[in-house]
Amino acid sequence: MAYALVALGFVLALNAAGAVNFAHGDLVVLGGAVAVFIGLSTGLPAVLLLPLVALAIGVVGILAARIAILPLASRPPEATFVATIALAAIIEQSLTIAMAGAPRTAPSLVGSGSFYIAGFVLGRQPLAIVVLGAVLVAAVWFLLERTQTGRRMRAVAADRYMARAVGIPVGRYVILSLALSGALAGVAGFLLGHQFLVAPTQGAGHMLKAYIAVALGGWGSVPGALVGALGIGLFETFVAARFGDAWASAALYICVLAVLALRPQGLFGEPVGRRA
Amino acid sequence: MRLSPFWLVLLVLPPLVALAALPPFGQRMVILAGIYGLMGLGYQLVFGQLGALNLAQGALFGLGAYAAALTAPVLGPFALPAAILAAAIPAALVAGPLLRLQSHYFALATLALASLVNLLAVHAEGFTGGANGLAGFATSLPRGPVLLATVWICLIAGVLLYAWLFEGTTGKKAQLLREAPLLAATLGIDGAAWRFAAFVVGGALAGLAGACSAALSGVVSPEATGFSIMVLCLTLVVLGGSRHPMGAVVGAALAVGLPELLRDLQGAWLLAYAVATLAVVLWAPEGLAGLIDRLRGARRAPPIPPGLPTSVPPLPGAQRLTIDGVSKRFGGVQALDGVSLLVDRGEIVGLIGPNGSGKTTLLNVINGLEQVDEGTISLDDRRIEHLPAHAVSRAGIGRSFQALALAGDTKSADLARAVATGAAFLLLDEPAAGVSDHERRALPAFLANLRDAGRGVLIVDHDIELLSRTCDRLVCLDRGRVIASGSPAEVRADRQVRASFLGLDGIAA
Numbered sequence: 001m002a003y004a005l006v007a008l009g010f011v012l013a014l015n016a017a018g019a020v021n022f023a024h025g026d027l028v029v030l031g032g033a034v035a036v037f038i039g040l041s042t043g044l045p046a047v048l049l050l051p052l053v054a055l056a057i058g059v060v061g062i063l064a065a066r067i068a069i070l071p072l073a074s075r076p077p078e079a080t081f082v083a084t085i086a087l088a089a090i091i092e093q094s095l096t097i098a099m100a101g102a103p104r105t106a107p108s109l110v111g112s113g114s115f116y117i118a119g120f121v122l123g124r125q126p127l128a129i130v131v132l133g134a135v136l137v138a139a140v141w142f143l144l145e146r147t148q149t150g151r152r153m154r155a156v157a158a159d160r161y162m163a164r165a166v167g168i169p170v171g172r173y174v175i176l177s178l179a180l181s182g183a184l185a186g187v188a189g190f191l192l193g194h195q196f197l198v199a200p201t202q203g204a205g206h207m208l209k210a211y212i213a214v215a216l217g218g219w220g221s222v223p224g225a226l227v228g229a230l231g232i233g234l235f236e237t238f239v240a241a242r243f244g245d246a247w248a249s250a251a252l253y254i255c256v257l258a259v260l261a262l263r264p265q266g267l268f269g270e271p272v273g274r275r276a
Numbered sequence: 277m278r279l280s281p282f283w284l285v286l287l288v289l290p291p292l293v294a295l296a297a298l299p300p301f302g303q304r305m306v307i308l309a310g311i312y313g314l315m316g317l318g319y320q321l322v323f324g325q326l327g328a329l330n331l332a333q334g335a336l337f338g339l340g341a342y343a344a345a346l347t348a349p350v351l352g353p354f355a356l357p358a359a360i361l362a363a364a365i366p367a368a369l370v371a372g373p374l375l376r377l378q379s380h381y382f383a384l385a386t387l388a389l390a391s392l393v394n395l396l397a398v399h400a401e402g403f404t405g406g407a408n409g410l411a412g413f414a415t416s417l418p419r420g421p422v423l424l425a426t427v428w429i430c431l432i433a434g435v436l437l438y439a440w441l442f443e444g445t446t447g448k449k450a451q452l453l454r455e456a457p458l459l460a461a462t463l464g465i466d467g468a469a470w471r472f473a474a475f476v477v478g479g480a481l482a483g484l485a486g487a488c489s490a491a492l493s494g495v496v497s498p499e500a501t502g503f504s505i506m507v508l509c510l511t512l513v514v515l516g517g518s519r520h521p522m523g524a525v526v527g528a529a530l531a532v533g534l535p536e537l538l539r540d541l542q543g544a545w546l547l548a549y550a551v552a553t554l555a556v557v558l559w560a561p562e563g564l565a566g567l568i569d570r571l572r573g574a575r576r577a578p579p580i581p582p583g584l585p586t587s588v589p590p591l592p593g594a595q596r597l598t599i600d601g602v603s604k605r606f607g608g609v610q611a612l613d614g615v616s617l618l619v620d621r622g623e624i625v626g627l628i629g630p631n632g633s634g635k636t637t638l639l640n641v642i643n644g645l646e647q648v649d650e651g652t653i654s655l656d657d658r659r660i661e662h663l664p665a666h667a668v669s670r671a672g673i674g675r676s677f678q679a680l681a682l683a684g685d686t687k688s689a690d691l692a693r694a695v696a697t698g699a700a701f702l703l704l705d706e707p708a709a710g711v712s713d714h715e716r717r718a719l720p721a722f723l724a725n726l727r728d729a730g731r732g733v734l735i736v737d738h739d740i741e742l743l744s745r746t747c748d749r750l751v752c753l754d755r756g757r758v759i760a761s762g763s764p765a766e767v768r769a770d771r772q773v774r775a776s777f778l779g780l781d782g783i784a785a
Contacts, residue, residue, distance in 0.1 A: 020380055071558055077379055081329050082514050083557045089507055089550035097544065204503045208391060211384050219380070246399045253388040253395075260385045261373040 002191040003209060005133055007229035008140060008222065009184035010210035013061075015157030015220050016177030017069045019080035025207030026091040027064075027182050031057045031189025032198035033095055053190050054183040061182020065175045073160075073174075088203055095200035129191050136187065137226065140180070144222065153177055157220070212256050279439040282572065283522045283565075287435055290529070291428035295421055303424055307492055309525075309532040310427035311485045316513045316524025317434050318481025321474040323510070324518035325442065327454040328375075328471065329383040333509050335390035336363040336479045338397060338501025340486025342404060345496040348416040355416035356426075356487050363483025368476045375471040390506060397498035409497030417491050427488050431525070434481065439521035456681035461665035462643055462674070463697055482509075511553040517563020526565045584715070584722045585692045589729060593672045593700035594655035595621050597642075597732060602651035602661075603756075604634075604641055611637040613756040614651070619701060619732040624723055626743035626764070627736045629753035630777050635736045636678060638753070639703045642734075643675045644668035655701075674699030678706045678736075687711045691722070701732040708739050720746045744768065752777060 006028055013021040035053045038044065044052070068083035144150035155163040156173040164170050189198070192206075209232060214220075217228030232252065240248035279287070294306035315337050322330045343362030348355040374385050397404050404410065417423045442450060452460040453467050460467060490496050499505070508531060516527025530552075535545040560567045597619040604612040612634045619625050627635050640646040642653055644665035653661040660668055669675070674694035680687070687707060694702055708716050723746045726733055737743055743750060743764065750767040752760040754777065760770040767773055 020383065067558075068554065075561070076327065078323075078327055078329050079557060079561065081383065082510065083554055085507060085510060086514075086550045086554040086557065089511065090547060090554065093544070093547035093550060097547070208387060211387070215381060215384050246395055250392060250395050253392045256388045257385055257392075260377060260381055 002129060002133065002188045003213065003229040003233045004226050005136060005184050005188035005191070006206055007210045007213040007217075007225040008137060009181040009188065010207075011214050011220065011222055011225040012140075012153075012177050012184070013181035014214065016153070016174045016181075017065070017080060018073070018160070019069075019077040020084070020211065021064070021069070021178075021181070022081060022084040022207060023064055023068070023088040023091060023203075024084075024181070024185060024210060025205065026088045026095075026203035027057055027060060027185035028189040028192065028206045029095065029198060029200060029203045030060060030091055031186030032193030033099060033189075033200075034186065035190040035193055036198055050187065050190060053186045055186075057186025057189070058179040058183035061178040061180070061185070062175055064182070065178035069178065070171055070174060088207070092200050092203055099198075099200060132187075132191070136184065140184070141222075143180075149176070212252065215256065216259060279436060279521055287432055287522065287525060291424060291432075294424060300420065303420065304492065305532050305536070307424045307427055307488070309528045310424070310431050311488045311492065312508070312512060312528035312531055313431045313525045314427065314434065314488070315482050315485035315509050316516070316528055317431065317438060318478035318485070319509050319513050320438070320518060320524055321478040321481075322471075323513060324523065325447075325450040325454065326471055326474050329379060330386050330475070330478070331383055331506055331510075332367075332386035332390045332393075333478065333482050334503065334506030335393035335501050336367060336482035337486040337489070337505055337509070338393060338496075338498075339363045339366065340483030341490040341496045341500040342397065342410070342486075343483070344416055344487030344490040345410045345413045346403075348491070349414040351416070352414075353416050356484060359487030359490075360480045360483045363486065364476050364480035367479030368472075371472050371475045375468065375475060390501070390503070394498060394501045394503075397501045404498070405496075407498060409495060409499075411495045413490075413494070415491040415494060416487065419492060419494075423488065423491055430484065435521050435525060442519070442521070452682075455683075458645060458665070459677065459681045459693075462645070462669050463693060464666050464669035466664075466666045511549060515549070515553050515556050515564060517565035517567075520563055520565035520569070522565045523563050526563075526568075530564075584688050584718050585695050586722075586725065591672075591698055591700055591729075591731070594658070595700075596656055597673070597701045597734075598652075598654045599638075599642065600652045600654075602638070602641060602653065603649050604637055604646060605649055610756050612641065612648075615753070615756070615758055616651075617751050617758065617761065619734050621700060621732045622727055622730045623749070624727055624733045624735060624747045626747035626750045627734060627753065628738075628740060628743065628750055628767075628773075628777060632755075633753040633777075634756040635753055636705055637756075639675065639705055639734070639736065642668075643673050643703055669697055669699065672698075672700040674702045676702070676704045676707060678709065688715060695726070695731075699731075701734070702726065704733060704735040704737075706737050707735065708737050708742055716742075740768070 006024070009027075010021065010024045013024060031053050034056050035049060038052060039049055064084070064087060068087050069080060072079045072083055142150075144154060152163070152168050153173050153176065155166070155168055156170050156177070160170050163173075210225075210229070213228030213232055214225045215228075216231070217224030217226070235252060235255075236248045239251050243251075290306050290309065294303045298306065315333065319330070319333045322328050322333075340359040340363045343359040344355045347358045351358055370389060374382060374389075377385055398407050400406075417426060441447070449460065449465050450470070452463065453465060453470055457467055486500065489500070512527030512531045513524055514527075515530060516525065517523030520526075531549065534549055538545040538548055556563060562570075599618070600616050602612055602615045603610070615634070615638060617625070627638065629635050637646065641648045641661070644660070644663050644667065648661045651661070652659055655671055655673070658671065660671055660673075663671065674697045676687075676690045676694045680690060687710070691704070691707055694704070708719055719742065723733060723735070727748075735743065735747065747764055749762060750760075750764050751758055752767055752770070752773045754772070759772045759776065760767045
């Protein structure tokens with residue numbers, strides 16, 4: 001479910017920027033790191049910590065939009081790719097220096113422990129992640145589909161020139177999308193940071209998973225990204241349980257290459273030349 | 277050689293100084309800069325010249341490093357060519373399917389491939405030594421002066437060759453492929469072959485660089501295949517200048533020199549490097565080498581846009597372009613429905629019809645930008661409807677476009693390009709739209725010139741008066757069908773044409 005939040009934020013940024021945000025994975029890691037630092041220094045309960053992390057990474061998302069995305073809007077998408085890769089390296093290196101290389105654990109969302117439902121053992125933390133993830137996905141869906149702001153965000157994503165022509169301040173909505181994308185990344189980082197560890201070098205891996213989810217689920221499609229992310233999560237869990245982690249990752253990459261080789265336009269296709 | 281003396285001196289100086297004056301540690305740094313330069317130079321071919329974000333260059337570097345470490349004990353110095361092959365052969369194998377992908381899928385596929393190589397390096401322990409890597413192997417070349425000379429001779433040769441190649445027509449063709457791939461195809465440039473060559477040669481250079489780095493450090497670990505090497509390669513090329521012949525060398529020099537300059541800041545040099553890269557992307561897209569050129573005042577004069585060509589010599593080649601029963605459907609729209617027409621050499625045929633009647637689609641299927649659903653297109657007896665655009669162009673069909681694809685381009689330049697391909701037949705899409713009065717007045721003489729030179733012309737335009745004056749025949753399309761064809765006077769008098777196109781329905785003929 002945390003993958004789904006990563007992928008959801010990734011696809012929002014992708015649609016708004018018209019290009020892949022290679023720094024997205026590092027925003028996730030940054031979320032985990034911020035949770036660790038604030039959690040350690042203030043001892044705030046997770047319920048308060050979570051919105052704080054979301055807010056902080058949302059602000060970083062705004063900075064990313066201002067620095068690496070909006071100024072390059074009129075250049076080929078490769079310019080944004082490179083700018084966000086540089087941004088990713090900046091975040092990763094800053095974290096390496098700040099954390100002195102030692103991986104940390106983020107605080108848990110709810111206390112540990114487990115309980116039984118109909119004979120199944122359920123950890124409280126995984127359950128909380130699933131519930132929180134579902135709530136956030138539903139909230140984003142509501143925002144995009146049921147509010148004027150969301151409609152405008154989708155209009156900017158679909159065709160920024162047309163959106164500008166009908167009077168939508170495109171820059172502002174790109175920034176808003178990146179803020180939302182950053183907030184989701186921050187929450188995902190918090191959740192993943194407790195389950196696994198927070199280490200500065202994980203960013204590329206998170207980004208790659210989200211990238212794959214979006215490519216498999218249908219480029220630029222929000223539900224597609226969610227389905228793709230959940231699919232990857234299940235696939236990895238089952239293959240890893242049977243053959244080990246390395247094989248799970250290898251199989252995933254081979255699947256992606258096979259899909260791209262057989263269907264260069266993506267699993268579900270996309271309108272030709274829509275965006276990059 | 278087209279590299280200016282300024283750069284030539286900067287290129288040759290480091291190895292000479294290193295050999296003559298530097299202690300082993302300094303020599304080692306110069307070797308490392310040369311290695312990064314080689315990897316970056318290869319990357320410039322794919323990323324700089326063709327604009328494709330290849331994220332597998334680091335993995336190819338790693339393949340070269342492992343290949344050198346594994347084969348050096350047996351092959352000695354011949355481990356270097358073995359490493360080049362170890363990178364170039366996999367690159368050639370995956371190039372086919374990979375290079376068909378659009379920009380973002382290409383980046384993803386190369387990233388997935390690189391991740392696979394990295395996984396292999398970590399987990400195939402019997403072969404690669406696993407996470408600890410390989411160490412203590414006999415190196416292919418002795419460290420020190422021999423390695424330094426080898427690396428820098430390869431690099432200098434590579435840079436000079438690159439500068440010589442991309443200075444002239446080849447550079448222009450690469451620019452066309454990068455900025456306007458469709459236009460490039462209609463001028464006969466085979467984009468697929470170009471991308472293949474760039475990817476494989478770029479990979480070979482990465483392999484060579486990897487092998488040299490194995491010889492230099494005596495250790496190869498999975499990090500050699502990792503994402504950080506890839507990011508280093510990308511940033512050094514962007515920082516130095518992704519197309520400038522000296523871009524990779526300048527970027528590599530910084531990548532090696534910065535950590536020394538910022539030694540007090542510990543790991544912060546990578547941070548400074550990334551910040552500098554971001555700044556270059558934002559404010560100096562041509563890179564530091566380009567920036568230095570600008571400060572030196574060595575800016576190239578802007579090209580003077582050509583007027584319409586006046587000399588259009590007669591050409592050998594096919595005598596007749598035949599379009600027979602061509603149909604094309606886009607989803608629910610029948611864009612072309614059984615269109616047949618002929619164009620002979622020395623003939624100007626005007627194609628008219630209301631908006632959306634299929635005029636541009638017809639030109640697109642003739643020159644291979646779209647594939648026909650049914651029907652045949654031939655030059656004399658040679659069928660061309662199945663050929664890709666660049667092959668159609670080489671077979672003798674040139675094309676000008678309605679909308680310009682390149683920044684700073686003009687309609688005259690577009691027409692001149694089409695004529696300059698030497699094509700026997702020319703497809704001109706609205707040459708009179710959006711041009712100055714002066715250019716418009718020059719157009720009839722230009723078309724007459726083409727006719728006198730024995731070229732066949734199929735021209736689409738909305739200026740019916742212009743077409744009536746210059747064309748030998750007119751063909752009118754409506755909803756994908758030919759509704760009239762004949763002399764300009766006949767077609768303009770046709771009832772259906774008057775109704776559908778000229779808007780003269782009800783006016784007495």
